[in-house]
Amino acid sequence: MSHPIVHAEIRSTDPDATRKFFGDLLGWTYPDQGAIPGYTFVDTGVPDALYTAISPLQGGSDLVTFFVAVDDVDSAVNRARELGGRVVQEPQHVPGVAFALIADPQGHVVGLTKQG
Secondary structure (H helix, E strand, C coil), X not given: CCCCEEEEEEEECCHHHXXXXXXXXXXCECCXXXXXXXXXXXXXXXXXXXXXXXXXXXXXXXXXXXXXXXXXXXXXXXXXXXXXXXXXEEEEEECCEEEEEEECCCCCXXXXXXEC
């Protein structure tokens, strides 16, 4: 089974300043508001670019990460624990998507997500 990287995200203590910085530096625009207040999608100006967002913190500290598609977020989180990883953000289930953050035993944080 394949598990592609499907989303990248910057979580910031000051998402407005983060958006301004990358907008000024790279010309990014932010046309869509997400389900979380202050959460915006990034338009890099490249058609079909990786689905990317800038958001406020969702617990924890500032973070840049990517999300990998899985069949079942809860099962993948449990398997990560079994393999010695830790859960950074417990699975969240909102309409249309489930997601979580895990870290490998060395501390590298990766998101897991299931659309639908």
